Amino acid sequence: MERYFPAPLVVGQKDEAAPVWPILKQEAGAYEVFAYAFESIDLAPIPGFGGTPPDLLIALAPDGSFRDVRVIAQHEPVFLEGLGEAPLFAFVEQYVGLSARRAIRVGRPNARANGAAPQAVVDGVSMATASTRVINETILAASLAVARRKLGFGAPAQVGLKVEARADLFEPLRFSQLLARGYVARFTVTNGEAEAAFKGSAVEGQSESPPEAALTDLVIAYLNAPAIGRNLLGEARHAALMRELGPGDHAVMVVSAGPLNPLGDDFVLGSVPDRLSIQQEGLTINARDMAIERRGAGMDGLPAGPWTILRIGSQAGFDPAALWSLSEKIVRERGQILVERVARDFATRYALPAALFTRESPDAGPSWTESWRARSVELGLIAASLGLLVPVLVRQRGLVADQPRFGAFRLAFLAFTLLFIGWYAQAQLSIVTLVGLVRAAAATHDLSFLLYDPPSLLLWGFVLVSLVLWGRGTFCGWLCPFGALQELAAWLARPLRLRQIAVPPRIDRALRLVKYALLAAILGAAALASPLADSLAEAEPFKTAITLYFLRATPFVVYGIGLIILNLFVYKGFCRYLCPLGAGLALAGRLRMLDWIPRRAECGSPCQLCKVRCRYGAIAPSGAVDYAECFQCMDCVTIIHDPGQCVPQVVARKRGRVLVPQAVAAE
Known part of the structure; x- marks a missing residue:
C-alpha cells in the first residue's frame, strides 16, 4: 500500500473488520481521509476466464468516487498473450472520477464517443468483451462492499431504481x-x-x-x-x-x-x-x-x-x-x-x-444478465443458425443427398461460422474454457465466469448435446471458426492444384495421439495451478486468428498462418493432430448414443470409395467410421445416398436390385 500511495499520502491502520486501508492526507495541520484502498480479490473474488479472479487495487474517495483503479494481477487469456495488458490498464483508468454509487456498464468500444453518458458507460475492449464485463463486476462489487461498510450508504438498493x-x-x-x-x-x-x-x-x-x-x-x-x-x-x-x-x-x-x-x-x-x-x-x-x-x-x-x-x-x-x-x-x-x-x-x-x-424496485438481476441483454441479437442469429443446421444434418435424404446444393450450403454455413460466430460474435470455443473449469473446480468453485460470454455458452450447450448424439464432428466440422477458416482457405486454393501429402498410416496414428498428450498436459498444469497451462494453451491458434484477427506478435502470427498453409497440404492437420479442444471433445464424444452414419455390407469390402474420399482419414479400411476423428462433413453420407456415386448401388442397379444402407457400429 505504501508503494502505491507514497508520501505525502500516509497509509493508515488496516480496518479490523475488513481488509481496507484508509489513505490519509494532511489538510490544515490535520490528517483527513483521502481514500479507502483495498484489493478486489479480498472482497469480490469473481473468477475470470482464466478460472481465477482478477486482483485490482481500488481507491475509493469518501464521496464514493474512484480515486484510482490499478491491475495487480490477472489471468485473462486475452490480456496475457493476446492483446497484452496495456488495453486492460487503459480500461480500468476510465473508472477514475466515476462514482461507485452509479450503475456503470461496459459498452462497445468508443461507446462514449458516440454519445453515451460517461457517468454510466465505460468503453469496452475489442476482442475482450466478456473479460471486461467480469472486471467491471469485480470493481463494482468490491467497491460497493466497502462503501456500505465505510461510507454508510446503501448503494445496491438504489442502483437501477x-x-x-x-x-x-x-x-x-x-x-x-x-x-x-x-x-x-x-x-x-x-x-x-x-x-x-x-x-x-x-x-x-x-x-x-x-x-x-x-x-x-x-x-x-x-x-x-x-x-x-x-x-x-x-x-x-x-x-x-x-x-x-x-x-x-x-x-x-x-x-x-x-x-x-x-x-x-x-x-x-x-x-x-x-x-x-x-x-x-x-x-x-x-x-x-x-x-x-x-x-x-x-x-x-x-x-x-x-x-x-x-x-x-x-x-x-x-x-x-x-x-x-x-x-x-x-x-x-x-x-x-x-x-x-x-x-x-x-x-x-x-x-x-x-x-x-x-x-x-431494482430487479436487474445479477450483473451477467446485462451481457445477455446486450448480445441478444447475436444470440438470436446463432440460435437461428443452429435451428437451421440440425434438420439439414438429420434429414440425410434431403439436402445432404443433393451434392451440388449441399456443397453450396456447407460453404455458406462455414462462411457464417467464420465471419459471424468467430470474428464478429467472438464465440470461438477454446481449451481455455476447460482450463478455467479445472481451476474453478480446484480453487474458486465458481462457474459464473461462463455467464459473461453468452454466445460461447450457447454454443457450449449445443455442442454438449450434439456430443451425446453425434460425437465431436458437429462442432469441429461446422461450428469452429478456425476450422471453417482452414476449410475455406483450402477451397480458395483449389485452383492452385496443390498436391496433398499422404501421411503414412503408422505416422498418422502416432500423430493423432499428440493432441491427447497436449490436452493432458494443459489440464494437468491447470489442476496444479501452474502458469504453464496458459503457455501450453497457445498451441491453439484461435486467439491469434479469430479473437485478435492476426493482430499479434510476429511468432504467434507466423504460427497461425503456418497452420493454415499446412492445411493446404495436410487437410486440417492442426485439427487432426494438435487441437487439444478437439481431443477433449473426441473423448467426450465416446459417450454418443447414435452410430448415425449409414453403412452397407459392401463398405470396405469390396468398396473403398468413402475411405478414399474422406479427407480426415476417419473411415477404416473395413468401412467402419471412427467417430472420434469424424468431422461430420457428410461427404460419405452424400455418396451412400447417391445412386450415381455409391458403387454398390451402381452395381445393384445394373443387376436390378435395390440396396438400403444401414448404420453399423463403429470400430
Missing part, C-alpha cells in the same frame, strides 16, 4: 399551497447562523447585517411531478422540460430569494454549480445545470432571484420519494493579495410523498 412521477396526479395549486403541503421546500440561513458557523476562523465577524436577516433564502422544488412542475412553470414549459429530460432523468429547481447568489458570479450555464450539491444516502449525486431559457419562468409567489434547474441522470439511482438533501456552500474571503478562503456547508432536507410516484 426506477421512480417516475405519476402523470395523472395534478391539481391547480398556489405557491403558498405548494409550501404548505411540503411539495416545495424553503431553505433559509440567517446571518447569525452563518456567523456561528464561521466562528473561530480567520473570516469571523465579516457580517454587518442584522443576525436575524436572511443571508441565503432558497426555494427547492422537484419538477418532474406535475403537481409541482406544472404549477411552478406552467403547462407548456413543463411539457418542454419533460421532453428535454432523458428517460429516468430528474429535474430539481433551486431559486434564490435572498441577497446571496447560490450560483456564484462566475457561474457558467450548463456546468455543475460549485456551491450547490444534492446528497442522498450519504453520497453526492451528480447534478448539472440544464442551461435552459432563464426568462419568464415561474408562477406568482415564486422569487425572482437567480435560479437553476439541475438535471440528475437516470444512472444516479436517485429516489425523489426518499429523503434527500440540498447543500449550499457559503464562502468568505480575507485578503487582497494572498486571498484566504474559508467555506462552510449548510444543508436542508427534502422529501415528497410516495403517493406522487410509481416505484419500480
Whole structure:
C-alpha cells in the first residue's frame, strides 16, 4: 500500500473488520481521509476466464468516487498473450472520477464517443468483451462492499431504481399551497447562523447585517411531478422540460430569494454549480445545470432571484420519494493579495410523498444478465443458425443427398461460422474454457465466469448435446471458426492444384495421439495451478486468428498462418493432430448414443470409395467410421445416398436390385 500511495499520502491502520486501508492526507495541520484502498480479490473474488479472479487495487474517495483503479494481477487469456495488458490498464483508468454509487456498464468500444453518458458507460475492449464485463463486476462489487461498510450508504438498493412521477396526479395549486403541503421546500440561513458557523476562523465577524436577516433564502422544488412542475412553470414549459429530460432523468429547481447568489458570479450555464450539491444516502449525486431559457419562468409567489434547474441522470439511482438533501456552500474571503478562503456547508432536507410516484424496485438481476441483454441479437442469429443446421444434418435424404446444393450450403454455413460466430460474435470455443473449469473446480468453485460470454455458452450447450448424439464432428466440422477458416482457405486454393501429402498410416496414428498428450498436459498444469497451462494453451491458434484477427506478435502470427498453409497440404492437420479442444471433445464424444452414419455390407469390402474420399482419414479400411476423428462433413453420407456415386448401388442397379444402407457400429 505504501508503494502505491507514497508520501505525502500516509497509509493508515488496516480496518479490523475488513481488509481496507484508509489513505490519509494532511489538510490544515490535520490528517483527513483521502481514500479507502483495498484489493478486489479480498472482497469480490469473481473468477475470470482464466478460472481465477482478477486482483485490482481500488481507491475509493469518501464521496464514493474512484480515486484510482490499478491491475495487480490477472489471468485473462486475452490480456496475457493476446492483446497484452496495456488495453486492460487503459480500461480500468476510465473508472477514475466515476462514482461507485452509479450503475456503470461496459459498452462497445468508443461507446462514449458516440454519445453515451460517461457517468454510466465505460468503453469496452475489442476482442475482450466478456473479460471486461467480469472486471467491471469485480470493481463494482468490491467497491460497493466497502462503501456500505465505510461510507454508510446503501448503494445496491438504489442502483437501477426506477421512480417516475405519476402523470395523472395534478391539481391547480398556489405557491403558498405548494409550501404548505411540503411539495416545495424553503431553505433559509440567517446571518447569525452563518456567523456561528464561521466562528473561530480567520473570516469571523465579516457580517454587518442584522443576525436575524436572511443571508441565503432558497426555494427547492422537484419538477418532474406535475403537481409541482406544472404549477411552478406552467403547462407548456413543463411539457418542454419533460421532453428535454432523458428517460429516468430528474429535474430539481433551486431559486434564490435572498441577497446571496447560490450560483456564484462566475457561474457558467450548463456546468455543475460549485456551491450547490444534492446528497442522498450519504453520497453526492451528480447534478448539472440544464442551461435552459432563464426568462419568464415561474408562477406568482415564486422569487425572482437567480435560479437553476439541475438535471440528475437516470444512472444516479436517485429516489425523489426518499429523503434527500440540498447543500449550499457559503464562502468568505480575507485578503487582497494572498486571498484566504474559508467555506462552510449548510444543508436542508427534502422529501415528497410516495403517493406522487410509481416505484419500480431494482430487479436487474445479477450483473451477467446485462451481457445477455446486450448480445441478444447475436444470440438470436446463432440460435437461428443452429435451428437451421440440425434438420439439414438429420434429414440425410434431403439436402445432404443433393451434392451440388449441399456443397453450396456447407460453404455458406462455414462462411457464417467464420465471419459471424468467430470474428464478429467472438464465440470461438477454446481449451481455455476447460482450463478455467479445472481451476474453478480446484480453487474458486465458481462457474459464473461462463455467464459473461453468452454466445460461447450457447454454443457450449449445443455442442454438449450434439456430443451425446453425434460425437465431436458437429462442432469441429461446422461450428469452429478456425476450422471453417482452414476449410475455406483450402477451397480458395483449389485452383492452385496443390498436391496433398499422404501421411503414412503408422505416422498418422502416432500423430493423432499428440493432441491427447497436449490436452493432458494443459489440464494437468491447470489442476496444479501452474502458469504453464496458459503457455501450453497457445498451441491453439484461435486467439491469434479469430479473437485478435492476426493482430499479434510476429511468432504467434507466423504460427497461425503456418497452420493454415499446412492445411493446404495436410487437410486440417492442426485439427487432426494438435487441437487439444478437439481431443477433449473426441473423448467426450465416446459417450454418443447414435452410430448415425449409414453403412452397407459392401463398405470396405469390396468398396473403398468413402475411405478414399474422406479427407480426415476417419473411415477404416473395413468401412467402419471412427467417430472420434469424424468431422461430420457428410461427404460419405452424400455418396451412400447417391445412386450415381455409391458403387454398390451402381452395381445393384445394373443387376436390378435395390440396396438400403444401414448404420453399423463403429470400430
